[in-house]
Amino acid sequence: MSTDASFRFLPLPTEIHFGCGILGALPERLQSLGCRRPILVTDQGMRAAGAAEKVERLLAGAGMSFTTYDEVTADSGTGVIGDATARAKEFGADSVVGLGGGSSLDSSKAVAAMITNPGTILDYTGIDKLRQKPVPVVAIPTASGTGSEVTYWSVFLDDRNKLKVAAGGVLLFPAVALCDPEMTLTLPPAATAATGMDALGHAVECYVNDACQPISAALALKAIELIGLHLRSAVLNGRRIDARYGMLLASTMAGIAMNSTRLGLAHALAMPLGSYELRIPHGLAIGITLPLVMKFNHAARFQRYIEVARALGESVDRLPAAEAAMRSCVAVERLGRDIGIPERLGDVGLREEHIEPVAAEAIKSGNVAVNPRRATVEDLKTILREAL
Numbered sequence: 001m002s003t004d005a006s007f008r009f010l011p012l013p014t015e016i017h018f019g020c021g022i023l024g025a026l027p028e029r030l031q032s033l034g035c036r037r038p039i040l041v042t043d044q045g046m047r048a049a050g051a052a053e054k055v056e057r058l059l060a061g062a063g064m065s066f067t068t069y070d071e072v073t074a075d076s077g078t079g080v081i082g083d084a085t086a087r088a089k090e091f092g093a094d095s096v097v098g099l100g101g102g103s104s105l106d107s108s109k110a111v112a113a114m115i116t117n118p119g120t121i122l123d124y125t126g127i128d129k130l131r132q133k134p135v136p137v138v139a140i141p142t143a144s145g146t147g148s149e150v151t152y153w154s155v156f157l158d159d160r161n162k163l164k165v166a167a168g169g170v171l172l173f174p175a176v177a178l179c180d181p182e183m184t185l186t187l188p189p190a191a192t193a194a195t196g197m198d199a200l201g202h203a204v205e206c207y208v209n210d211a212c213q214p215i216s217a218a219l220a221l222k223a224i225e226l227i228g229l230h231l232r233s234a235v236l237n238g239r240r241i242d243a244r245y246g247m248l249l250a251s252t253m254a255g256i257a258m259n260s261t262r263l264g265l266a267h268a269l270a271m272p273l274g275s276y277e278l279r280i281p282h283g284l285a286i287g288i289t290l291p292l293v294m295k296f297n298h299a300a301r302f303q304r305y306i307e308v309a310r311a312l313g314e315s316v317d318r319l320p321a322a323e324a325a326m327r328s329c330v331a332v333e334r335l336g337r338d339i340g341i342p343e344r345l346g347d348v349g350l351r352e353e354h355i356e357p358v359a360a361e362a363i364k365s366g367n368v369a370v371n372p373r374r375a376t377v378e379d380l381k382t383i384l385r386e387a388l
């Protein structure tokens with residue numbers, strides 16, 4: 001980067017508490033925020049795994065009054081957010097504890113916003129639309145993927161047209177992220193694989209895009225290295241706490257990095273791929289499209305892609321630049337194959353007739369504008385056809 005380049009890095013207002021067993025600090029963290037009546041927002045998976053009960057026991061043990069909404073669904077939706085907000089208001093909640101993967105954490109941020117703002121969450125899609133400060137959110141991730149515990153985005157489904165949309169802005173940062181690797185130990189292999197590829201997508205798309213600056217770049221590159229070291233072990237031997245620790249650290253670092261940069265074509269495509277009747281899980285959409293997007297982009301940023309290859313453990317020093325950069329795409333493809341990510345979008349429901357509407361929606365994304373290579377709607381269709 002030349003010395004006349006200026007850049008912006010968004011400060012993170014979220015207090016991050018990271019470590020094995022850090023979940024135990026939840027009551028203390030809530031009390032330090034002045035919160036006495038939280039609503040726990042989570043899903044049935046967390047209920048079945050015993051994680052919801054663990055959090056409820058901690059709150060009860062500290063003598064706190066709380067209520068629980070445990071009906072969050074995949075990618076939730078405006079109905080879920082409305083129901084949980086009604087429950088929160090009826091109870092008089094002064095804070096939200098979000099527990100789970102991206103859907104539960106994104107829902108908890110939306111609920112916190114709707115406790116203090118009028119209307120519905122659909123009135124606040126886009127960036128910086130909230131008028132009132134939400135109640136504080138304590139986010140407890142149980143997957144290493146979205147980084148939602150440290151980002152200012154809440155992604156959800158518009159129930160009217162089944163389109164995935166997002167509300168964002170500095171008021172949507174959680175107050176506290178409680179990142180406890182032990183809480184990710186029981187995530188099943190397929191979900192570990194998909195969410196891990198999402199974290200890799202955040203790190204790679206952030207690192208190579210036009211908005212990246214040295215601070216995000218350092219975080220993103222370290223995240224790529226950690227994912228290369230730990231994702232296979234986390235999937236193949238989920239009880240390995242070192243692998244879970246490394247993956248949670250990676251997803252948190254990538255989440256911080258991307259707040260200031262946005263992402264790229266894989267994330268532009270993943271929003272419509274997760275919409276309509278398709279509903280392709282976000283991590284799978286990213287895992288399948290990322291190597292293809294990297295192939296499309298790599299010539300626009302050789303050096304960055306060479307660094308990605310190196311961070312993933314590829315020997316590139318003696319290779320011509322083009323070949324060295326291509327090694328990053330091959331490494332991501334191989335990683336996906338090793339952890340059981342399906343190879344084709346056709347395997348997860350995409351059909352030829354979906355390509356036109358998905359590309360037409362994806363091209364509107366803000367992530368297209370920062371992608372390192374200019375892309376047209378035709379380019380997006382080509383990538384989708386290659387992935388079909």
Ligand SMILES: [Fe+2]
Nearest residue numbers: 146198201202
């Ligand atoms: Fe993502």
